[in-house]
Amino acid sequence: MKDEELVIKLKAREEGTIDILYDKYFDRAYYYTKRILCEYGSKEDVEECVSDIFLALWKKIDKFDSQRGSFDTFVNVKTRTVALNLKRKLQRSAQRRVNGCIEELDLVENVSVSAEEQVFDKIGEYDILHAIDEFKEPDRTYFYLRYFMNYEIKAIVEAFNTTVSAVDNRLYRCRLLLRKNIGKEVV
Structure with missing residues (x-):
């Protein structure tokens, strides 16, 4: 027709x-x-x-x-x-889930930390989150899922229809970029 x-x-x-x-x-x-x-x-x-x-x-x-x-x-x-x-x-929806998980993270576990150290920790945390937000997709999503939401690599592989080595390589490169940009070991 x-x-x-x-x-x-x-x-x-x-x-x-x-x-x-x-x-x-x-x-x-x-x-x-x-x-x-x-x-x-x-x-x-x-x-x-x-x-x-x-x-x-x-x-x-x-x-x-x-x-x-x-x-x-x-x-x-x-x-x-x-x-x-x-x-x-x-x-x-994905960004709200990621933001919710980030807010739930309690990165300062030691209560006896001085106010000055807490400020530096928060600045460092902000720098890290800002650096992660600069990652290209799907690296950013993989990074959030793996390190903030504790997804297993297999779950990420299945969700994005990719391979374990591809996800591992992307996460490794993300960690290298963070180490280079922030100057310290992050994950």
Whole structure:
């Protein structure tokens, strides 16, 4: 079925049209969504996002204007918009979890430490956290998961669909960068 016919049927809300739309554009929507969510989304997140894309296409079909572009472009833009919105939501959620774990860390265990030492510890802690925030992705995420959230390397490997040696190498390079930037052993 041509796009023009599909649009007419979608606007008329003909039964079964959403199935045709799904069959025609599922592979593309899934591929783009998976690429956009690669670092943050699970397989379930990708599948849910694809469903949201088709729901958005169904609801917003009246906004399609053939004078402004092709239906293909409309589908691509809607896919990108919905996937990027979910990615931002997942990023905020991950950052809140990381921030919560950092706040829970009690880096000063010795109560008899002087106020001056506590200030220097806090400055050092801030420098370390600032240096970690400068890491590129996925290094930053791996570092937070491993050293702040105590994830096993196997769990990180499974979550990001990578290899143990890749995660080990990235963590090693992160520790080297911290040692170089901060001037002391951190982890």
